Amino acid sequence: MWWIGYDWPTVGLDAALGIDKRREVMSARKQSHAEELERSYQDGEVIVEEGDGSRDMFVIQSGSVRITKRIAERVVELATLRRGDFFGEMSLLESLPRDASAHAIGETHLLVISAGALLVRMRRDPTFAFEMLQRLSGRVRKLNARVVQLIESAGDGSAEPATMMYAPASVDEGDR
């Protein structure tokens, strides 16, 4: 009886999501709710595109990733990330479109972490939270130093841009 083994929840998924998305959903379904997905990319393949609305963050299990950003009609390479590095956390944490693009360099395997899975990961692997904070803190420090440099080079005595360094986090006002 063919219908006993049939995976009924997938009916209609092909039509609704397309075959690739359906495979992804099914692969996620097979895993425990607390597990993260793993994805593989070929050389040059796009992982995320600047401006897109995806929200996952990624940890590089093997291979490398090139991060680029479009600045004044030019594509500028911001960084090359290697095994153990992570990216995409800004979109995950702030629910904002991607700030930069990411492409695989060589065959690359990634751990894919959604917002829900991030909390599970932090509870089970608290050092991951430490490493994320440390990386973000380093980035903030460099940006602060750059702001101070710009104020000094402007030489007009205005310290207004410096106030952004310690501005409190914005609150979504909802219906107001």
Added chain:
Amino acid sequence: MIVDVRLERALVVSDLHIGNPFSEASESLGSFLEYAERERYHVIINGDGLEILQTSFANLANDTVRILNRIQRLLARGQHVYYVVGNHDIVLEHYLESWAELHISPFLNVHSGDRRIRVEHGHLYDPFFVNYPRLYDALTRAAGPLLHIYPDVYRLWSAYERYKDRRAGRSTQAEPSVYHGAAEMLLRRGFDAVVFGHTHRAESIELGPEKQYLNSGNWMHGGTYVELDHGRATLKKWTVPKRR
């Protein structure tokens, strides 16, 4: 705080419990550090190096002087000594930092050869430590007098965890499965090997193709360590050389 380091050759020891009257480390660690100095290894103390919960400060001060002097010699020769904080020495963090120029870290990501190795004490994955911190602390202190009767009292803890694993039908390998699970979580982040301490049970197993889990054991009774050599991680036992 340093957590990422490149070390081609290093020796990892854990659970020395220096200051505890039953730790063999105060006797045998001197020759081990001498060996590290001679062979130009860096040293990583992977948690619970010093004991404060189960001893007096007088004992601790007495036992640490010789060891810290040895460590100073290593540092003077340009070798690095990293101290990963465990659950028995959290309160000593500032003392250690000001006493000797040790690199204090909550964990280390060691780049050795082309491999990435996580060195961490492992107490964060101990369900009892995480879920009942006050009770854990009280029992640890209470276990102090028990050490007079049975120096390997810590192993009872691991035995209890393994008993729980058997009851739950999980793997019954040497270590409680929670630590293997924690190591697997870390290995999925692009590490090739994970080195824990904490359980006092020395172990080296494969958790997948090219994925290794090691426990550096303890120096309460016998002395085991993990040698990192250009990416290769090997569990070894230290034998005190005979004096002529």
